[in-house]
Amino acid sequence: MRAIGGTTDGRRQGARLATVLAAVVTLSTGPVLGGQVARAADCPDPVRAVLDTTPATAERTVALTFDDGPWPENTPAVLDVLRSHGVRATFFVRGDQAARHPDLVRRIAAEGHAIGNHTWSHPDLSRLSAAGRATEIDRTTRAIVDATGTGPCFFRGPYGIHHSAAIAGPAWERGMTVVDWSIDTRDWSTPSGWSPSFQQQIVARATSPGSAHPIVLMHDGGGYRQNTVAALDDIIAFYASRGYTFTDPLGRGSSGGGGSGGAYVVRPGDTLASIAAGHDTSWRDIYAANRATIGPDPGLIRVGQRLAIPGAGGDPGGGAGGGASTAYVVRPGDTLASIAAGHDVSWREIYAANRATIGPDPGLIRVGQRLTIPGG
Incomplete structure (x- = not known):
C-alpha cells in the first residue's frame, strides 16, 4: 500500500x-x-x-x-x-x-x-x-x-x-x-x-x-x-x-481448478453443432451425453458449462502425453489458448503435440486444421 x-x-x-x-x-x-x-x-x-x-x-x-x-x-x-x-x-x-x-x-x-x-x-x-x-x-x-x-x-x-x-x-x-x-x-x-x-x-x-x-x-x-x-x-x-x-487488488480471493480430461467448457458463441464440428462427433451425441447438464432444450447451452464429448476421434498424428488424446478441427476465431481453455490443457501442450502441423508460430493456426488434443 x-x-x-x-x-x-x-x-x-x-x-x-x-x-x-x-x-x-x-x-x-x-x-x-x-x-x-x-x-x-x-x-x-x-x-x-x-x-x-x-x-x-x-x-x-x-x-x-x-x-x-x-x-x-x-x-x-x-x-x-x-x-x-x-x-x-x-x-x-x-x-x-x-x-x-x-x-x-x-x-x-x-x-x-x-x-x-x-x-x-x-x-x-x-x-x-x-x-x-x-x-x-x-x-x-x-x-x-x-x-x-x-x-x-x-x-x-x-x-x-x-x-x-x-x-x-x-x-x-x-x-x-x-x-x-x-x-x-x-x-x-x-x-x-x-x-x-x-x-x-x-x-x-x-x-x-x-x-x-x-x-x-x-x-x-x-x-x-x-x-x-x-x-x-x-x-x-x-x-x-x-x-x-x-485475488483482486483488495485481497478478495477466488481461484478454481481444472477438471478431468475429455471435457469441453462452453465458450461464448458456441452451439452444440459448432462444438460437434470441432470434435468429429454429432450434436445429438453430445446432447445425449449431457442432457442432465443442458436441460430439455439442446439449443440452450450456457457459457462455462462443462460438457462430456463422446466418441471423439483418436490420435491421428502421434500426440504427446500419457492420457487418451482427441482430435479437434480449428474453427474461425480459434486460438491455441481458446482451444486449450475448452479442453483443460495448456496451449503449449497442444502446440507441442502439433508443431509439425502448425509450424514455427503458435499464434498462426488455420481454419480446418486437425489438431491433436493431448489427454489430461
Whole structure:
C-alpha cells in the first residue's frame, strides 16, 4: 500500500512535475465532481490510499491486472487462459474501448473477473482540468454500467498518474479504490510480432514479486499483446506452485481448478453443432451425453458449462502425453489458448503435440486444421 505522494517508475517520470503542479492547483479549489453514476452494490468502502500491494488477506496473495482493453484481438485469449486455470483477474478498461466492445466487458464480468476504471481515452490526467478528469472517469463508469449493469470498484490512472489527491480524490468520492502495482512486466514495450525471448522477459519480470502480496501489471489492450498471452501460463503456474492465492487488488480471493480430461467448457458463441464440428462427433451425441447438464432444450447451452464429448476421434498424428488424446478441427476465431481453455490443457501442450502441423508460430493456426488434443 502506498500513501499519496509515493515514488514513480520509468513510465511516470515524464509527467512528474505536471502532476505536482496540477495537484497544487486543484487542491486549492477542490475537486469538481460530475453527475452521479452507478456504484457496484458489493464494492467495499474505498481504501483511501493508493494500493501497490494487496492487503494480507492470506499468507501469500497475488493480483493479476490487465490495462487498456477490452481489445478483440487480445482480451478473449487472455480470458481463455485465465479460465483454463480457474484464475480470476482484474481488468482496468478504457471507456472508449468498453463502449465499442460491450460484449467483451460483459464476458469479463460473467467469468467472475473484477473490472476497474482506466479513464475514457487514456490521457495524462495531470494535464486536464478537474472537470476534464471527472468527465474521463464518469464516462468510463457509465460505459461499464451500460455493459454490465454495475459500476467498478477500482480505478487506475493512465501511466500510473493517480497518486495526487487531485486525481485519487475524485475516484475515492465515486466509491473506487485506487490501484497501482508492485510489478511492471513492461509488456507494453512489446515488439509488434511473436517473440519467445520477449515472452521470457515478461515471465521473468512478473515472477519476481519482492513481497508476499504483489499486484502485477500487464496489458490486454493498446496493440499487439499475444506475447503477454503466451507468457500468462507460466506466470500463473509460478504463483500457483508457490501457494499464492489469486485475488483482486483488495485481497478478495477466488481461484478454481481444472477438471478431468475429455471435457469441453462452453465458450461464448458456441452451439452444440459448432462444438460437434470441432470434435468429429454429432450434436445429438453430445446432447445425449449431457442432457442432465443442458436441460430439455439442446439449443440452450450456457457459457462455462462443462460438457462430456463422446466418441471423439483418436490420435491421428502421434500426440504427446500419457492420457487418451482427441482430435479437434480449428474453427474461425480459434486460438491455441481458446482451444486449450475448452479442453483443460495448456496451449503449449497442444502446440507441442502439433508443431509439425502448425509450424514455427503458435499464434498462426488455420481454419480446418486437425489438431491433436493431448489427454489430461
